[in-house]
Amino acid sequence: MHNIDIAIIGAGTAGMGAYRAARKHTDRVVLIEGGPYGTTCARVGCMPSKLLIAAAEAAEAVREAPGFGVHSRAPRIDGAEVMDRVRRERDRFVGFVVDTVEGIDPSHRLRGCARFEDAHTLRLDSGEAIHAERIVIATGSVPVRPGIFDAVGDRLIVNDDVFGWSDLPEAVAVFGGGPIGLELAQSLHRLGVRVRLFGKGGGVGPLSDPAVRDVAAAAIGADLPFDPDADVQKITREGDTVVVRFTENGLAREERFDWLLAATGRAPALGGLNLAASGLTLDDRGAPEVDPLTMQAQGSHIFFAGDVAARIPLLHEAADDGRIAGDNAGRFPNLGTHDRRTPLGVVFTDPNIATVGASFSDLSDASCDFATGEVDFADQGRARVLRLNRGLLRIYGERGTGRLLGAEMVAPRGEHLAHLLAWAVQGGMDVETALEMPFYHPVIEEGLRSALRDLSVNLGRRIDNPPRCIDCGPGA
Incomplete structure (x- = not known):
């Protein structure tokens, strides 16, 4: 003992x-x-x-x-x-x-x-x-391995198994529209594997803002077949092949894969x-x-x-x-109560998906009085230079104080934007203070400034930081 x-x-x-x-x-x-x-x-x-x-x-x-x-x-x-x-x-x-x-x-x-x-x-x-x-x-x-996948036997894998492969397969059906499913499906697709991504309930990663979620689904769907709320009728095993029968645009379809990758949570x-x-x-x-x-x-x-x-x-x-x-x-028993850091999550898809601070659903469920500022990256200057001009960033601010509460985004190089916003939220920064920060030109972060300006307007606050670039687009 x-x-x-x-x-x-x-x-x-x-x-x-x-x-x-x-x-x-x-x-x-x-x-x-x-x-x-x-x-x-x-x-x-x-x-x-x-x-x-x-x-x-x-x-x-x-x-x-x-x-x-x-x-x-x-x-x-x-x-x-x-x-x-x-x-x-x-x-x-x-x-x-x-x-x-x-x-x-x-x-x-x-x-x-x-x-x-x-x-x-x-x-x-x-x-x-x-x-x-x-x-x-x-x-x-x-x-998590849902019972619906039992029929495929040893053709069922989870993300843990992928990294033991000695070679890439020909085709993989990925189930799960969360962070793991999104990252693995897109990366395998871009490496030449035939991939179809089946989601459930319309979810796309950790996003709860409907506007951002729709843009994210479209961005991923433009890269590979992705249905955030797939209608799957049957999954079977024929030899070493996984057969998935599903409905797409009202039509019954069947597709065959080498593996079924369950990315349905942990x-x-x-x-x-x-x-x-x-x-x-x-x-x-x-x-x-x-x-x-x-x-x-x-x-x-x-x-x-x-x-x-x-x-x-x-x-x-x-x-x-x-x-x-x-x-x-x-x-113990004299416990200390520890403050938690501002929530920060990044999904490394292209474009990145990220959440910062309070989510849209958190604020809506709490009946918080908040406003939203956004930027569409379609015409953002640096994003267009890099041909990465797709995505949407939405920032949430508290009415009355102007305090930054959180953000959701699907954005080029969003991992960096998310960090800046997380530091600002944890520091208790308000929208005016954020707009006083330096923004170099031309950088992706100028899109963040555009969203902050939009938030300031929607909060009914004064803008002291007008655009300085007159020829680089609305997100410059």
Whole structure:
């Protein structure tokens, strides 16, 4: 029996953050991991997906070159070489994480899958037992596999599987219009794979603003076959082929693929923990209620962090969760309430999809008195120069104060616009102060200034920063 102050289950991003924070309070800490070391981000998430997207962007740049008067042959894509680089670079990123974990004092590390025996006792599958005064659960998430896909057997894959490919397939049906489905579908399509993307319920990534969502759906749909609310009648397996029968524009269709990629979300990885023995009250998902400002579960000595907390499944949020959970586990029962950063999410499609701060649905549901400013990138100067002129940015501001509340966008280089807006929102900036900031010419960020001007007008406020460029278009 190991008698310790804090046990942390899971050595991913959240678990490592919790470990570092807990060590500031006590040396009697143990980090438990039942699987391979290396975070979800490094192994099967952020990094390998961006490596695949980078290859797709290179191929697309060659295809787009004639639009600038630069002519070359169509790109020749070697799928084996693409996937070899993805795996090599992925393994390099994973190696950094593994080195970090293995650099931890061996007496603070245990290998094995943990299971609750009672509120303070954990039993590993190795047979070892741990009595912990406080426990942090940071076991991450697992892909959801809806029963409708059972018929395809081993032709069903999830995003985790893609990065194990040694070559690119001929055809893939991607189910799920969320961030993972959008990124993988577009990148595979641009790398020469025949792809059809099936969405459900009309959703496009994390967007809730109908105007932005429609523009995003059109932008993705112009690149590859995408139905945000697909009418799928049947999915079957014939030999090594996946057959999908669906309706398109009122007509029955059938299409065959090598694989069915389920990008239908992820769920907290709670299986095997035996949380029922922890003393926590569990909902119908088998999860407890968790306070996002303390990461404490129901006033108990148990804390949750990262994807398993079912908040925002992003790496920077998981790191913050871990830091908060570990700190509060260390200082328990005298908890600290931690402010959360302004929400920020980016989908690395082309154009980028991003959300910042309060969403359109958040503000509408709260009956907040807000106004909207927008810019259409069709005629924005720098976007047209780059032939990236498609997208829509909408910013939300509070009436009366002019304070920036949030934004949703599908925009060229939106990852950078989103960061600027997130900093402005977190800093409590109002629209006039934002318009006083410097904007270089010609840059994509001038489109942000156009949206801010529009917001200022719609808030009924005075504009002290009139356009300086008279010949570069409305978004200059």
